[in-house]
Amino acid sequence: MTATWEHTTAGLLRLPSGRLVRGRGLSRPLPQGPQPTFALYLLGHRPPTVAWEHRWLRWPDFGLPSDRTTTADALREAWARAEAERVEIACAGGYGRTGTALACLAVLDGVPNHQAVAYVRAHYTPRAVETPWQHRFVSRFR
Numbered sequence: 001m002t003a004t005w006e007h008t009t010a011g012l013l014r015l016p017s018g019r020l021v022r023g024r025g026l027s028r029p030l031p032q033g034p035q036p037t038f039a040l041y042l043l044g045h046r047p048p049t050v051a052w053e054h055r056w057l058r059w060p061d062f063g064l065p066s067d068r069t070t071t072a073d074a075l076r077e078a079w080a081r082a083e084a085e086r087v088e089i090a091c092a093g094g095y096g097r098t099g100t101a102l103a104c105l106a107v108l109d110g111v112p113n114h115q116a117v118a119y120v121r122a123h124y125t126p127r128a129v130e131t132p133w134q135h136r137f138v139s140r141f142r
Contacts, residue, residue, distance in 0.1 A: 010032075010033075011094065011124070013102050013105075013106075013124040015082070015106060015111075016106075016109050017083075017109050019079070019082040019083055019109065020082065021078070021082050021087050021088070021102060021105060023089050023090065023094055023098045023099070024088065025092060025093045025098070026041070026092055028094070034086055035052055036054075036085075037053065037086045037087070038052065038053050038078065038081050038088070039088040040087075040088070040089050041090055042059040042065070042090070042097040042101060043056065043058070044059065055074050055077075059097050061091075062096060062131055063131075064133055064134065072104075079108040089102055089105075094125075095127040095129075097134075099117075099120055100134040102120045102124055102128065103116040103117050103119070103138040104137075106119045113141060116138050
């Protein structure tokens with residue numbers, strides 16, 4: 001089964017491979033259109049209950065993930081699932097943590113680490129990746 005994000009463009013990042021991943025801020029209403037089939041929620045506290053499969057990564061606002069190994073594994077899972085599923089990455093605002101995670105997905109998709117933040121800022125939002133340590137996290141992501 002191939003799940004697509006047709007009928008919506010809000011917050012979509014198209015990776016070079018063609019995979020689509022929706023980034024969003026949980027502080028805003030759920031966009032109209034299809035729901036995700038899988039999501040990663042990057043928050044310092046447990047996320048709200050949702051009807052789709054999801055993983056919570058403890059990741060404080062303006063900071064870095066608490067467990068980098070678990071985060072790397074979850075990002076690899078999200079990237080792999082985005083080939084055939086509707087994947088969503090979200091934090092409270094949809095910029096810093098979400099942008100950092102999306103830049104890591106871009107690295108997994110073949111974008112060089114030193115270009116991944118610029119790629120996400122050009123194709124998702126110019127506000128993506130808010131802090132120097134988030135930028136450094138992307139530059140060292142493998």
